[in-house]
Amino acid sequence: MDKERSKLPVDEEFVIWGGYGGHNLGDEAILWSMSRLLKKLRPNAAQSVLVRTPVSAQVAKQYELWGVDIVRFGTVSSLRLLTRARLIVGGGQLLDDTFSAWPVGWTSLVLSINAAAGMQPLILCIGAEPIKRKITAFIAKLFYSLARVCSCRDQESLEVVRNLGLPADRLVASRDVVFSLDRALLPKRTRSDNHVTRVTLVLAHDPQRTPGKSDYFSELATEFLEAGCEVSIVAHDLRVEYDYGLLLSLEQEFARHSQVTICNPRLVGESLEIYANSDAVVSGRMHPLILASLVRTLPIAIRGTGKVNSLIGALGLPALERSGGKNVRARSALAALSQKDFYMRLIQERFAEFGTLVESTTADALIG
Numbered sequence: 001m002d003k004e005r006s007k008l009p010v011d012e013e014f015v016i017w018g019g020y021g022g023h024n025l026g027d028e029a030i031l032w033s034m035s036r037l038l039k040k041l042r043p044n045a046a047q048s049v050l051v052r053t054p055v056s057a058q059v060a061k062q063y064e065l066w067g068v069d070i071v072r073f074g075t076v077s078s079l080r081l082l083t084r085a086r087l088i089v090g091g092g093q094l095l096d097d098t099f100s101a102w103p104v105g106w107t108s109l110v111l112s113i114n115a116a117a118g119m120q121p122l123i124l125c126i127g128a129e130p131i132k133r134k135i136t137a138f139i140a141k142l143f144y145s146l147a148r149v150c151s152c153r154d155q156e157s158l159e160v161v162r163n164l165g166l167p168a169d170r171l172v173a174s175r176d177v178v179f180s181l182d183r184a185l186l187p188k189r190t191r192s193d194n195h196v197t198r199v200t201l202v203l204a205h206d207p208q209r210t211p212g213k214s215d216y217f218s219e220l221a222t223e224f225l226e227a228g229c230e231v232s233i234v235a236h237d238l239r240v241e242y243d244y245g246l247l248l249s250l251e252q253e254f255a256r257h258s259q260v261t262i263c264n265p266r267l268v269g270e271s272l273e274i275y276a277n278s279d280a281v282v283s284g285r286m287h288p289l290i291l292a293s294l295v296r297t298l299p300i301a302i303r304g305t306g307k308v309n310s311l312i313g314a315l316g317l318p319a320l321e322r323s324g325g326k327n328v329r330a331r332s333a334l335a336a337l338s339q340k341d342f343y344m345r346l347i348q349e350r351f352a353e354f355g356t357l358v359e360s361t362t363a364d365a366l367i368g
Helices: 025-040 056-068 075-086 101-116 136-146 155-166 215-226 243-253 268-276 288-295 306-315 326-336 342-367
Strands: 012-017 045-051 069-072 086-089 122-126 149-151 170-175 196-201 228-232 259-262 280-283 297-303
Touching: 012 025, 012 075, 012 101, 025 045, 025 056, 025 122, 025 268, 025 306, 045 075, 056 170, 069 075, 075 101, 075 122, 086 101, 086 259, 086 288, 086 342, 101 136, 122 342, 136 155, 136 196, 149 155, 155 170, 155 288, 155 297, 155 306, 155 326, 196 215, 215 228, 215 243, 228 243, 228 342, 243 306, 268 288, 280 288, 288 306, 288 342, 297 326, 306 342, 326 342
Parallel strands: 012 045, 012 086, 045 069, 086 122, 122 149, 149 170, 196 228, 196 280, 228 259, 280 297
Antiparallel strands: none
16 A cells, blocks of 8 residues: 655644554544545645554554554644644543543543634544443533534434534534545455455454453354355454453354354454455444445345444345344344345445535534
8 A cells, every 4th residue: 555645845733532442443434534535625734643552563554554644642742733733532432431531531531622722623433332420421511512513423322412512513423434545545355266255244342332242243143154155254342351362262262163163353454354255244334334345245144233223224125133942143144145135235325425424514513
């Protein structure tokens, strides 16, 4: 991939804040898409990303290729950057009911620093989950109101933000920024040589939100194997306490099964290569489903979280239930694959619409 940094003189600066740093491939897809969109709308602007922990050499190289400078949050350099560069808060889940420093606490801090410097911070394509704790709601309303515009990636997130009491004239309904990613950057879809159905199972294990659910993916992989499929198992969140830890467990379980491939992509481009070599991508995470659609592989959702359930309705995705009799889920997925052309036509029509919406709402937000 050629380096994406513009060679034109810098006339403004953006600093991007979110869950970045190479830990979650969905967040990395957001950063990539946000960077590309900002570069398209503001080709002369410099871009930096704030990270909370050191990044690997591989991730640093990836950000360099995207034309994004890395700045460690909490350093003197980060404070200087926040007082001169316009802040873009963009992330998959930067507003939830977790009463801790991340995400609401740290996000409120960077918003307040940027706003105090008169930089008119923006919150773009944010995902929000219902807020029940009064202290979280109070902090979020106080500091997220500092943003000149808050665009939300779905109607459900917009309702959460609206219920906090943020000014209505600053709220905009949009879609996830990954919908705007240019397909010319992506790997081309390939087909199986042996006519065996290839299913990629993308893990979704969060000990705080899905405790005791790890057996689900073992059972699901076994169902697809019994149906005659080849199965690739992939971690989306690369932290050992999340998907990666479950991946290690499943690697031991299926070590001797020739039809199972354990995949450990470290960059979003590597995950896209895996998806492009699959007939279907099955996941209970939102971004693998969006990324599969981008490379024109059939996304099959696992019902569960609010954002995935919302995406099912928005794109018309085929979906699997969390429970079912033996091999019911695999048969349901294979039935959806037999109607792939129908599903993909519907998905691609809505995909184009959502990408246009993201670009137009972002362009409007940058004005002023």
